[in-house]
Amino acid sequence: MGDTCKSRHRWFHLTPGHLLVGLLAVEGLLLLSERFHWFPFNQYKGWTVLIAVASVVAAMLLMFLWFVAALLFRWRFQFSIRSLLVLTIAVAIPCSWLAVELKRAKRQQAAIRELEEEGGYWTIAIYEEPKPGSPIAFPEPPGPTWLRKLLPERLGDDFFTDVVRVSLLGQQIEDLGFEHLKELPQLYSLDRGLTQVTDAGVEKLQKALPNCAIDY
Numbered sequence: 001m002g003d004t005c006k007s008r009h010r011w012f013h014l015t016p017g018h019l020l021v022g023l024l025a026v027e028g029l030l031l032l033s034e035r036f037h038w039f040p041f042n043q044y045k046g047w048t049v050l051i052a053v054a055s056v057v058a059a060m061l062l063m064f065l066w067f068v069a070a071l072l073f074r075w076r077f078q079f080s081i082r083s084l085l086v087l088t089i090a091v092a093i094p095c096s097w098l099a100v101e102l103k104r105a106k107r108q109q110a111a112i113r114e115l116e117e118e119g120g121y122w123t124i125a126i127y128e129e130p131k132p133g134s135p136i137a138f139p140e141p142p143g144p145t146w147l148r149k150l151l152p153e154r155l156g157d158d159f160f161t162d163v164v165r166v167s168l169l170g171q172q173i174e175d176l177g178f179e180h181l182k183e184l185p186q187l188y189s190l191d192r193g194l195t196q197v198t199d200a201g202v203e204k205l206q207k208a209l210p211n212c213a214i215d216y
Helices: 002-011 016-036 047-073 081-119 155-160 175-183 199-208
Strands: 124-126 165-167 189-191 213-215
Touching (some): 016 047, 047 081, 081 155, 081 175, 199 213
Parallel strands (some): 165 189, 189 213
Antiparallel strands (some): 124 165
């Protein structure tokens, strides 16, 4: 009977290992929600990965405070090799996820810059469609302004949203420069009127972006 009570007590006793397992469960839930859009924040690009990173930071802060309290009040703070392995995985997952999203944002940013340099004019890139009845033709990219400014230059805009429309009207862009649009997978509308892009260049882009409507 005494052994049974003791084992039950250990089962419900919160340890750093249990906290890290819970953190892994939260990260798994966030990864699945990004795929299936379970929560309202999943509709905003970049928010889910930042929440995952924030959860790791919060868990690390909690564990640090827990460790300090254990030293002051002489509580037991058990951190095994297994817990260290779980911690490594729990930190690696959101960091790798964030690195992938940053890389995608950089590719999108680079594609727009290359188009501007190829054509010699300013490329009109619409990050988000204006709301019905809105007087703003080219709305500001979504996401908290203060958070977008933490990222260098325009990368904050590209991290939080995708370019959905591009206008190259009148630009001196040829097939080689046209291929930069392949780095915009969410592009669905393109105005390439009065450019020097050939039909072969348009056909190659259409294969890479089958959902993009190209206006002549």
